[in-house]
Amino acid sequence: MTPTKQSTPISFDVFTAGLWKENPVFVMMLGLCPVLAVTNSVLNSLAMGIASIFVLVCSNALVSALRHFIPKQVRITTYIIIIATFVTLVDYTIQAISLDLYNKLGAFIQLIVVNCLILGRAEAYASKNTVMKSIVSALGMGLGFTLALVMLGGVRELLGAGQLLGYQIFSTQFEPWVVMILPPGGFIVLGSWLLLINYVQQRKIGKLIAMESASHCAVKT
Protein backbone atom coordinates (compact mmCIF):
# COMPACT_ATOMS: atom_id res chain seq x y z
CA MET A 1 0.00 0.00 0.00
CA THR A 2 1.11 3.55 -0.59
CA PRO A 3 2.00 5.61 2.46
CA THR A 4 -0.27 8.56 3.15
CA LYS A 5 1.01 11.97 4.18
CA GLN A 6 -0.36 13.53 7.33
CA SER A 7 -3.52 15.34 6.30
CA THR A 8 -2.98 19.10 6.21
CA PRO A 9 -5.59 21.71 5.28
CA ILE A 10 -5.81 22.70 1.61
CA SER A 11 -4.05 26.03 1.16
CA PHE A 12 -4.20 28.34 -1.83
CA ASP A 13 -0.53 27.49 -2.45
CA VAL A 14 -1.52 23.93 -3.43
CA PHE A 15 -3.45 25.42 -6.33
CA THR A 16 -1.08 28.23 -7.33
CA ALA A 17 2.12 26.17 -7.15
CA GLY A 18 1.38 24.49 -10.48
CA LEU A 19 0.38 27.73 -12.14
CA TRP A 20 3.77 29.41 -11.92
CA LYS A 21 6.18 28.48 -9.10
CA GLU A 22 6.23 24.80 -10.11
CA ASN A 23 4.90 25.24 -13.65
CA PRO A 24 5.09 21.79 -15.31
CA VAL A 25 6.57 23.18 -18.54
CA PHE A 26 8.64 26.23 -17.63
CA VAL A 27 9.99 24.92 -14.31
CA MET A 28 9.67 21.11 -14.23
CA MET A 29 10.08 20.64 -18.01
CA LEU A 30 7.48 17.86 -18.09
CA GLY A 31 5.23 16.77 -20.98
CA LEU A 32 7.39 18.47 -23.61
CA CYS A 33 6.29 16.18 -26.45
CA PRO A 34 2.77 17.71 -26.82
CA VAL A 35 4.16 21.11 -25.84
CA LEU A 36 6.37 21.14 -28.93
CA ALA A 37 4.05 19.22 -31.23
CA VAL A 38 0.59 20.77 -30.95
CA THR A 39 1.35 24.39 -30.09
CA ASN A 40 1.29 25.62 -33.69
CA SER A 41 -1.97 27.44 -32.96
CA VAL A 42 -3.78 28.80 -29.91
CA LEU A 43 -6.87 26.64 -30.58
CA ASN A 44 -4.84 23.42 -30.68
CA SER A 45 -2.99 24.49 -27.52
CA LEU A 46 -6.25 25.22 -25.70
CA ALA A 47 -7.81 21.92 -26.78
CA MET A 48 -4.76 19.95 -25.67
CA GLY A 49 -4.65 21.91 -22.40
CA ILE A 50 -8.31 21.28 -21.60
CA ALA A 51 -7.96 17.58 -22.48
CA SER A 52 -4.90 17.33 -20.21
CA ILE A 53 -6.68 19.12 -17.33
CA PHE A 54 -9.59 16.67 -17.56
CA VAL A 55 -7.32 13.62 -17.60
CA LEU A 56 -5.09 15.02 -14.83
CA VAL A 57 -7.96 15.94 -12.50
CA CYS A 58 -9.97 12.73 -13.03
CA SER A 59 -7.00 10.36 -12.83
CA ASN A 60 -5.60 12.11 -9.75
CA ALA A 61 -9.00 11.96 -8.05
CA LEU A 62 -9.40 8.24 -8.75
CA VAL A 63 -5.81 7.39 -7.82
CA SER A 64 -6.21 9.30 -4.57
CA ALA A 65 -9.56 7.64 -3.81
CA LEU A 66 -8.12 4.15 -4.40
CA ARG A 67 -4.72 4.83 -2.79
CA HIS A 68 -5.41 2.63 0.26
CA PHE A 69 -6.49 -0.30 -1.94
CA ILE A 70 -3.73 -0.30 -4.55
CA PRO A 71 -0.77 -2.53 -3.58
CA LYS A 72 2.64 -0.96 -4.23
CA GLN A 73 3.63 -3.79 -6.59
CA VAL A 74 0.91 -3.02 -9.15
CA ARG A 75 0.56 0.72 -8.63
CA ILE A 76 2.15 1.89 -11.92
CA THR A 77 0.06 -0.60 -13.94
CA THR A 78 -3.05 0.60 -12.16
CA TYR A 79 -2.22 4.27 -12.72
CA ILE A 80 -1.66 3.64 -16.43
CA ILE A 81 -5.02 1.85 -16.73
CA ILE A 82 -6.75 4.73 -14.95
CA ILE A 83 -5.03 7.38 -17.09
CA ALA A 84 -5.70 5.44 -20.33
CA THR A 85 -9.38 5.21 -19.40
CA PHE A 86 -9.76 8.96 -19.07
CA VAL A 87 -7.73 9.57 -22.22
CA THR A 88 -10.13 7.28 -24.11
CA LEU A 89 -13.07 9.28 -22.71
CA VAL A 90 -11.46 12.51 -23.95
CA ASP A 91 -10.66 10.92 -27.31
CA TYR A 92 -14.29 9.94 -27.99
CA THR A 93 -15.60 13.23 -26.61
CA ILE A 94 -13.42 15.32 -28.94
CA GLN A 95 -14.52 13.18 -31.89
CA ALA A 96 -18.11 13.85 -30.88
CA ILE A 97 -17.53 17.60 -30.51
CA SER A 98 -15.46 18.29 -33.64
CA LEU A 99 -13.89 15.94 -36.17
CA ASP A 100 -11.80 18.83 -37.55
CA LEU A 101 -10.23 19.46 -34.16
CA TYR A 102 -9.72 15.72 -33.66
CA ASN A 103 -7.88 15.46 -36.99
CA LYS A 104 -5.74 18.51 -36.17
CA LEU A 105 -4.62 17.11 -32.82
CA GLY A 106 -3.74 13.81 -34.50
CA ALA A 107 -2.21 11.14 -32.28
CA PHE A 108 -1.35 13.55 -29.48
CA ILE A 109 -4.64 13.04 -27.66
CA GLN A 110 -3.96 9.28 -27.36
CA LEU A 111 -0.38 10.09 -26.36
CA ILE A 112 -1.59 11.91 -23.22
CA VAL A 113 -1.47 8.39 -21.72
CA VAL A 114 2.33 8.54 -21.71
CA ASN A 115 2.59 12.21 -20.69
CA CYS A 116 5.02 12.06 -17.76
CA LEU A 117 3.27 15.02 -16.10
CA ILE A 118 0.12 12.97 -15.50
CA LEU A 119 1.81 9.76 -14.35
CA GLY A 120 4.26 11.84 -12.30
CA ARG A 121 1.49 13.66 -10.43
CA ALA A 122 -0.37 10.39 -9.81
CA GLU A 123 2.76 8.79 -8.33
CA ALA A 124 4.23 11.79 -6.51
CA TYR A 125 1.12 13.55 -5.26
CA ALA A 126 -2.26 11.86 -5.68
CA SER A 127 -1.11 8.55 -4.20
CA LYS A 128 -0.06 10.32 -0.98
CA ASN A 129 -2.74 12.96 -0.50
CA THR A 130 -6.48 13.28 0.00
CA VAL A 131 -8.91 13.39 -2.91
CA MET A 132 -9.69 17.11 -2.52
CA LYS A 133 -6.03 18.09 -2.27
CA SER A 134 -5.19 15.97 -5.30
CA ILE A 135 -7.98 17.57 -7.33
CA VAL A 136 -6.92 21.12 -6.35
CA SER A 137 -3.27 20.39 -7.11
CA ALA A 138 -4.15 18.72 -10.44
CA LEU A 139 -6.30 21.69 -11.39
CA GLY A 140 -3.42 24.08 -10.69
CA MET A 141 -0.93 21.91 -12.58
CA GLY A 142 -3.34 21.47 -15.49
CA LEU A 143 -3.99 25.20 -15.73
CA GLY A 144 -0.25 25.86 -15.53
CA PHE A 145 0.30 23.37 -18.35
CA THR A 146 -2.46 25.00 -20.42
CA LEU A 147 -1.04 28.47 -19.75
CA ALA A 148 2.36 27.33 -21.04
CA LEU A 149 0.79 25.72 -24.12
CA VAL A 150 -1.18 28.89 -24.93
CA MET A 151 1.90 31.10 -24.38
CA LEU A 152 3.78 29.01 -26.93
CA GLY A 153 0.82 28.62 -29.29
CA GLY A 154 0.09 32.37 -29.24
CA VAL A 155 3.61 33.38 -30.27
CA ARG A 156 3.89 30.63 -32.88
CA GLU A 157 0.52 31.36 -34.49
CA LEU A 158 1.11 35.12 -34.44
CA LEU A 159 4.54 34.95 -36.05
CA GLY A 160 3.95 31.84 -38.16
CA ALA A 161 0.59 32.79 -39.64
CA GLY A 162 0.00 36.43 -38.62
CA GLN A 163 -3.16 35.30 -36.81
CA LEU A 164 -4.53 34.68 -33.32
CA LEU A 165 -7.34 32.17 -32.85
CA GLY A 166 -7.82 32.28 -36.63
CA TYR A 167 -8.30 36.09 -36.71
CA GLN A 168 -5.86 38.03 -38.89
CA ILE A 169 -3.76 40.31 -36.68
CA PHE A 170 -1.03 41.51 -39.03
CA SER A 171 -1.74 43.12 -42.39
CA THR A 172 -1.41 41.21 -45.65
CA GLN A 173 2.00 42.90 -46.09
CA PHE A 174 3.33 40.67 -43.30
CA GLU A 175 5.24 37.68 -44.60
CA PRO A 176 4.58 34.83 -42.10
CA TRP A 177 7.63 33.18 -40.51
CA VAL A 178 6.61 29.68 -41.54
CA VAL A 179 9.41 28.18 -39.44
CA MET A 180 7.47 29.20 -36.33
CA ILE A 181 4.64 26.74 -37.00
CA LEU A 182 7.09 24.00 -37.93
CA PRO A 183 8.83 21.80 -35.31
CA PRO A 184 11.95 24.05 -35.06
CA GLY A 185 9.65 26.94 -34.17
CA GLY A 186 8.48 24.98 -31.12
CA PHE A 187 12.05 24.70 -29.84
CA ILE A 188 12.85 28.34 -30.63
CA VAL A 189 9.76 29.71 -28.85
CA LEU A 190 10.10 27.37 -25.85
CA GLY A 191 13.78 28.33 -25.51
CA SER A 192 12.94 32.03 -25.78
CA TRP A 193 10.21 31.81 -23.11
CA LEU A 194 12.58 29.90 -20.79
CA LEU A 195 15.26 32.53 -21.35
CA LEU A 196 12.86 35.38 -20.59
CA ILE A 197 11.34 33.72 -17.51
CA ASN A 198 14.74 32.79 -16.06
CA TYR A 199 16.08 36.31 -16.76
CA VAL A 200 13.14 37.91 -14.92
CA GLN A 201 13.49 35.48 -12.01
CA GLN A 202 17.26 36.05 -11.75
CA ARG A 203 16.73 39.82 -11.69
CA LYS A 204 14.10 39.40 -8.99
CA ILE A 205 16.47 37.27 -6.89
CA GLY A 206 19.32 39.75 -7.52
CA LYS A 207 17.13 42.64 -6.31
CA LEU A 208 16.13 40.70 -3.17
CA ILE A 209 19.77 39.90 -2.36
CA ALA A 210 20.75 43.54 -2.92
CA MET A 211 17.93 44.74 -0.66
CA GLU A 212 18.91 42.25 2.04
CA SER A 213 22.57 43.18 1.98
CA ALA A 214 21.63 46.89 2.04
CA SER A 215 19.48 46.35 5.14
CA HIS A 216 22.35 44.39 6.80
CA CYS A 217 24.72 47.29 6.12
CA ALA A 218 22.20 49.75 7.53
CA VAL A 219 21.89 47.68 10.72
CA LYS A 220 25.69 47.48 11.17
CA THR A 221 26.21 51.22 10.73
Next chain:
Amino acid sequence: MSTPENSVPELPSSTKLISTLALVAMISGLLVVSIYEYTKPIIAENQRLATERAIFKVLPQAVSRLTFVVKNKNLVLADDKTEGDLIYAGYDKNKQFVGVALNAAAQGYQDTVKILYSYQPNTGCITGFDVLKSTETPGFGTKITTDKAFLANFNCLEAKVNSEQTQLLNAINTTRHGSKQHPWQIDAISGSTITSNAIGRMLNQSGQRLHPIVMQNLTRLQQGTANDTD
Protein backbone atom coordinates in the same frame (compact mmCIF):
# COMPACT_ATOMS: atom_id res chain seq x y z
CA MET B 1 16.23 -7.79 18.03
CA SER B 2 14.92 -8.01 14.48
CA THR B 3 16.45 -10.49 12.08
CA PRO B 4 17.06 -9.63 8.39
CA GLU B 5 14.07 -11.89 7.51
CA ASN B 6 11.81 -9.80 9.71
CA SER B 7 12.83 -6.51 8.04
CA VAL B 8 11.60 -7.66 4.59
CA PRO B 9 8.12 -6.19 4.09
CA GLU B 10 5.39 -8.73 3.70
CA LEU B 11 4.27 -9.12 0.08
CA PRO B 12 0.56 -9.06 -0.63
CA SER B 13 -0.91 -12.29 -1.94
CA SER B 14 -1.30 -12.84 -5.70
CA THR B 15 -5.07 -12.93 -5.21
CA LYS B 16 -4.95 -9.44 -3.76
CA LEU B 17 -2.86 -8.13 -6.71
CA ILE B 18 -5.08 -9.81 -9.31
CA SER B 19 -8.30 -8.66 -7.67
CA THR B 20 -7.02 -5.05 -7.52
CA LEU B 21 -6.15 -5.06 -11.20
CA ALA B 22 -9.47 -6.77 -12.04
CA LEU B 23 -11.42 -4.13 -10.09
CA VAL B 24 -9.61 -1.23 -11.77
CA ALA B 25 -9.98 -2.87 -15.22
CA MET B 26 -13.69 -3.35 -14.55
CA ILE B 27 -14.21 0.32 -13.65
CA SER B 28 -12.14 1.27 -16.71
CA GLY B 29 -14.12 -1.02 -19.02
CA LEU B 30 -17.42 0.29 -17.72
CA LEU B 31 -16.42 3.91 -18.31
CA VAL B 32 -14.99 3.24 -21.79
CA VAL B 33 -18.03 1.24 -22.94
CA SER B 34 -20.40 3.90 -21.59
CA ILE B 35 -18.68 6.77 -23.41
CA TYR B 36 -18.35 4.66 -26.58
CA GLU B 37 -22.04 3.83 -26.62
CA TYR B 38 -22.98 7.43 -25.86
CA THR B 39 -20.76 9.06 -28.50
CA LYS B 40 -21.08 6.41 -31.26
CA PRO B 41 -24.20 7.91 -32.95
CA ILE B 42 -22.87 11.47 -32.53
CA ILE B 43 -19.52 10.57 -34.14
CA ALA B 44 -21.28 8.70 -36.98
CA GLU B 45 -23.47 11.77 -37.59
CA ASN B 46 -20.38 14.05 -37.58
CA GLN B 47 -18.73 11.80 -40.15
CA ARG B 48 -21.86 11.77 -42.30
CA LEU B 49 -22.05 15.57 -42.19
CA ALA B 50 -18.35 15.88 -43.03
CA THR B 51 -18.80 13.60 -46.06
CA GLU B 52 -21.94 15.49 -47.07
CA ARG B 53 -20.13 18.84 -46.87
CA ALA B 54 -17.25 17.49 -48.93
CA ILE B 55 -19.58 16.05 -51.63
CA PHE B 56 -21.44 19.31 -52.13
CA LYS B 57 -18.17 21.25 -52.08
CA VAL B 58 -16.65 19.23 -54.93
CA LEU B 59 -19.98 19.04 -56.81
CA PRO B 60 -21.27 22.60 -56.30
CA GLN B 61 -24.14 22.23 -58.82
CA ALA B 62 -25.54 19.23 -56.93
CA VAL B 63 -28.47 19.68 -54.56
CA SER B 64 -29.06 15.99 -53.89
CA ARG B 65 -27.07 12.79 -54.11
CA LEU B 66 -27.19 9.01 -54.19
CA THR B 67 -24.61 6.67 -52.71
CA PHE B 68 -23.57 3.55 -54.59
CA VAL B 69 -21.20 0.77 -53.63
CA VAL B 70 -19.15 -1.19 -56.17
CA LYS B 71 -20.05 -4.90 -56.24
CA ASN B 72 -18.55 -7.07 -59.01
CA LYS B 73 -18.00 -4.00 -61.20
CA ASN B 74 -21.68 -3.07 -60.79
CA LEU B 75 -23.14 -0.23 -58.74
CA VAL B 76 -25.60 -1.05 -56.00
CA LEU B 77 -27.52 1.57 -54.02
CA ALA B 78 -26.08 1.89 -50.54
CA ASP B 79 -25.84 4.25 -47.60
CA ASP B 80 -22.82 6.05 -46.13
CA LYS B 81 -22.24 3.32 -43.53
CA THR B 82 -21.72 0.66 -46.21
CA GLU B 83 -18.19 -0.74 -46.37
CA GLY B 84 -16.36 -0.82 -49.71
CA ASP B 85 -15.71 1.50 -52.65
CA LEU B 86 -18.38 4.17 -52.40
CA ILE B 87 -19.40 6.34 -55.35
CA TYR B 88 -21.47 9.45 -54.63
CA ALA B 89 -23.55 10.60 -57.60
CA GLY B 90 -24.69 14.24 -57.54
CA TYR B 91 -27.89 15.60 -59.11
CA ASP B 92 -28.99 19.21 -59.70
CA LYS B 93 -32.37 20.72 -58.90
CA ASN B 94 -33.78 19.31 -62.16
CA LYS B 95 -32.62 15.82 -61.09
CA GLN B 96 -29.98 15.88 -63.80
CA PHE B 97 -26.76 13.98 -63.16
CA VAL B 98 -23.85 16.42 -62.58
CA GLY B 99 -20.95 14.08 -61.78
CA VAL B 100 -19.58 11.72 -59.18
CA ALA B 101 -17.50 12.21 -56.05
CA LEU B 102 -14.93 9.51 -55.27
CA ASN B 103 -12.62 8.74 -52.38
CA ALA B 104 -8.84 8.53 -52.78
CA ALA B 105 -5.98 8.08 -50.32
CA ALA B 106 -2.19 7.79 -50.37
CA GLN B 107 0.75 8.15 -48.02
CA GLY B 108 1.78 11.80 -47.63
CA TYR B 109 4.76 13.30 -45.78
CA GLN B 110 3.53 12.52 -42.26
CA ASP B 111 0.53 10.24 -42.60
CA THR B 112 -2.11 9.08 -45.07
CA VAL B 113 -3.83 11.92 -46.90
CA LYS B 114 -7.49 11.25 -47.73
CA ILE B 115 -9.44 13.28 -50.24
CA LEU B 116 -12.82 13.31 -51.96
CA TYR B 117 -12.64 14.41 -55.62
CA SER B 118 -15.17 15.11 -58.32
CA TYR B 119 -15.12 13.35 -61.68
CA GLN B 120 -17.17 14.36 -64.70
CA PRO B 121 -17.72 11.21 -66.83
CA ASN B 122 -19.03 13.26 -69.76
CA THR B 123 -15.82 15.25 -70.16
CA GLY B 124 -13.45 12.77 -68.50
CA CYS B 125 -12.16 15.50 -66.19
CA ILE B 126 -11.34 15.64 -62.51
CA THR B 127 -12.61 19.07 -61.52
CA GLY B 128 -11.76 19.49 -57.85
CA PHE B 129 -11.09 17.88 -54.51
CA ASP B 130 -11.59 18.38 -50.79
CA VAL B 131 -9.21 17.11 -48.15
CA LEU B 132 -10.96 14.76 -45.69
CA LYS B 133 -7.92 13.94 -43.58
CA SER B 134 -4.43 15.36 -43.57
CA THR B 135 -1.72 15.91 -40.99
CA GLU B 136 0.73 17.40 -43.48
CA THR B 137 3.19 20.11 -42.41
CA PRO B 138 1.46 23.47 -41.97
CA GLY B 139 2.75 25.97 -44.51
CA PHE B 140 4.05 23.25 -46.84
CA GLY B 141 1.85 20.17 -47.33
CA THR B 142 -1.27 22.14 -46.51
CA LYS B 143 -0.64 24.31 -49.60
CA ILE B 144 -2.52 21.72 -51.70
CA THR B 145 -5.73 23.44 -50.65
CA THR B 146 -4.53 27.04 -51.00
CA ASP B 147 -1.93 27.24 -53.78
CA LYS B 148 -3.73 28.82 -56.76
CA ALA B 149 -1.32 27.38 -59.36
CA PHE B 150 -1.77 23.88 -57.93
CA LEU B 151 -5.56 24.19 -57.81
CA ALA B 152 -5.50 25.31 -61.46
CA ASN B 153 -4.47 21.72 -62.32
CA PHE B 154 -8.02 20.74 -61.43
CA ASN B 155 -9.85 23.06 -63.77
CA CYS B 156 -9.89 19.94 -65.93
CA LEU B 157 -7.39 17.23 -65.05
CA GLU B 158 -7.80 14.67 -67.80
CA ALA B 159 -8.77 11.23 -66.48
CA LYS B 160 -10.44 9.65 -69.50
CA VAL B 161 -11.04 5.92 -69.70
CA ASN B 162 -9.75 3.89 -72.66
CA SER B 163 -12.10 2.54 -75.33
CA GLU B 164 -12.18 -0.94 -73.71
CA GLN B 165 -13.25 0.73 -70.44
CA THR B 166 -10.62 -1.18 -68.49
CA GLN B 167 -8.27 1.57 -67.29
CA LEU B 168 -7.32 5.22 -67.72
CA LEU B 169 -6.27 6.25 -71.20
CA ASN B 170 -3.28 8.08 -69.69
CA ALA B 171 -1.98 7.47 -66.19
CA ILE B 172 -2.20 10.57 -63.99
CA ASN B 173 1.17 11.65 -62.67
CA THR B 174 2.77 14.59 -60.89
CA THR B 175 5.57 16.47 -62.60
CA ARG B 176 8.22 18.80 -61.22
CA HIS B 177 7.02 22.37 -60.71
CA GLY B 178 6.85 24.16 -64.07
CA SER B 179 7.35 21.10 -66.28
CA LYS B 180 3.73 20.04 -66.90
CA GLN B 181 3.21 19.15 -70.58
CA HIS B 182 -0.01 17.13 -70.77
CA PRO B 183 -3.51 17.68 -69.39
CA TRP B 184 -3.28 14.45 -67.34
CA GLN B 185 -0.23 15.72 -65.47
CA ILE B 186 -0.25 17.62 -62.17
CA ASP B 187 2.18 20.49 -61.77
CA ALA B 188 3.70 19.99 -58.29
CA ILE B 189 4.00 22.73 -55.68
CA SER B 190 7.61 23.77 -55.19
CA GLY B 191 8.47 22.84 -51.58
CA SER B 192 5.51 20.46 -51.20
CA THR B 193 6.62 17.79 -53.66
CA ILE B 194 5.81 14.81 -51.42
CA THR B 195 2.21 15.90 -50.84
CA SER B 196 1.80 16.87 -54.52
CA ASN B 197 3.09 13.42 -55.53
CA ALA B 198 0.69 11.80 -53.06
CA ILE B 199 -2.24 13.62 -54.72
CA GLY B 200 -1.12 12.41 -58.17
CA ARG B 201 -0.62 8.85 -56.94
CA MET B 202 -3.96 8.59 -55.16
CA LEU B 203 -5.88 10.06 -58.12
CA ASN B 204 -4.21 7.62 -60.48
CA GLN B 205 -4.88 4.60 -58.23
CA SER B 206 -8.49 5.59 -57.64
CA GLY B 207 -9.01 6.53 -61.31
CA GLN B 208 -7.58 3.28 -62.65
CA ARG B 209 -9.93 1.30 -60.38
CA LEU B 210 -13.12 3.36 -60.28
CA HIS B 211 -13.37 5.45 -63.46
CA PRO B 212 -13.88 2.38 -65.73
CA ILE B 213 -16.67 1.21 -63.38
CA VAL B 214 -18.27 4.67 -63.48
CA MET B 215 -18.20 4.62 -67.30
CA GLN B 216 -19.61 1.07 -67.48
CA ASN B 217 -22.49 2.11 -65.18
CA LEU B 218 -23.00 5.61 -66.54
CA THR B 219 -26.60 4.97 -67.59
CA ARG B 220 -27.38 3.65 -64.11
CA LEU B 221 -25.88 6.78 -62.57
CA GLN B 222 -27.72 9.13 -64.94
CA GLN B 223 -31.05 7.43 -64.32
CA GLY B 224 -30.66 7.28 -60.56
CA THR B 225 -33.59 8.76 -58.72
CA ALA B 226 -32.15 11.48 -56.60
CA ASN B 227 -33.16 11.66 -52.99
CA ASP B 228 -33.18 14.80 -50.88
CA THR B 229 -30.19 15.17 -48.66
CA ASP B 230 -31.48 17.39 -45.95
